[in-house]
Amino acid sequence: MTDRNDDDGPPAPVPDVVSGPGMSGPVGGVDTAAIAGAAMPSRNARRGDRIFAGLATGSGIFVIALVALVAAFLLQKAIPAIAHDKVNFLTSRTWEVDSKPLKFGIADLLWVTVISSVLAMIIALPVSVGIALFITQYAPRRLARPVASAIDLLAAIPSIVYGVWGIYVLAPQLSQLRDGFVTALGWFPLFGKTAVDDGTIFIGTIVLTIMILPIMTALNREVFERTPTDHIEGAWALGATRWEMIRMTVLPHGRAGVISGSMLGLGRALGETIAVTLILSTLGNGSKWSWSIFNGGETFASRIANNAAEFNEPSKTGAFIAAGLVLFLLTFAVNAVARIVINRSRRY
DSSP: OOOOOGGGSOOOOOSOOOOSTTOOOEETTEEHHHHHHHHHHHHHHHHHHHHHHHHHHHHHHHHHHHHHHHHHHHHHHHHHHHHTOSSOTTTOOOEEOSSSSOEEOOHHHHHHHHHHHHHHHHHHHHHHHHHHHIIIIISOHHHHHHHHHHHHHGGGSOHHHHHHHIIIIIHHHTHHHHHHHHHHHTTSGGGOOOSOOSSOHHHHHHHHHHHHHHHHHHHHHHHHHTSOHHHHHHHHHTTOOHHHHIIIIIHHHTHHHHHHHHHHHHHHHHTOOHHHHHHOOOGGGSOOOOSOTTSOOOOHHHHHHHTGGGTTSHHHHHHHHHHHHHHHHHHHHHHHHHHHHHHHHHHO
């Protein structure tokens, strides 16, 4: 018995070859119909990718166009009113839009809006980080889920409920805390004593803190849960305690997410309307303006909401739209700063 070499002759022809137009069959042991059928989903998938990419691009362009149209509308209505304003729009505390000529400034509105929102963010930041760390790093799973759900449910409570609760329930309970601040830190203008009892910036700040807490906690929880397992196990292997592990791995990894959550909460607080409108007393109730958070006041949103029924003249309406333009630019600036900080955190 001898072995067959390649030089012994030409290879045997492949049987059962079916070819020709409109024909399909096994070619060299491969089913051409199966190949053609397998190629069709690929073309359909590419078509689906193109459609999805077009829809996603169109959605992004639509959002950008919508923001641009809102900005154009605000500028169109605000610039004529500011041009006819007889006081300094940025530094004056006068607001007289019923008289001619117009006299309106946003100094009071800017102060109350910024101080209440920033203080709310400062108070909510450590609380949200602590809750997120408890849920993700300390609590057992059977306890973490109910706590997370309870925090998330706070976001579903309507703003008007927060406002009513703040003015009728929370304000009387915090009167002793307010008196303690005034007694201990009354020498500092931010905590000076005023004639306002309940509807103060302080009460509004506490309510805003509770309102922005769910969204900040949710974002912090998400970024903490995504800490690489290798980093955590490496910290344990080096003999780190639980707090050392959190400080060396979880917190550095979640820094960008914590910053973005804080800025998102700040933007939420800046635009809150109904709760702040119900809580804050207006400066027309006899109290003098001061730097104290225990004074009354109005934010941009509450001033516009309180006077929405008076938008019966273009000039008067333009004054309130000018205030809304400042709030729009303020929120835009907060988001821009947050983006810069996040990008820098990712770079380093």
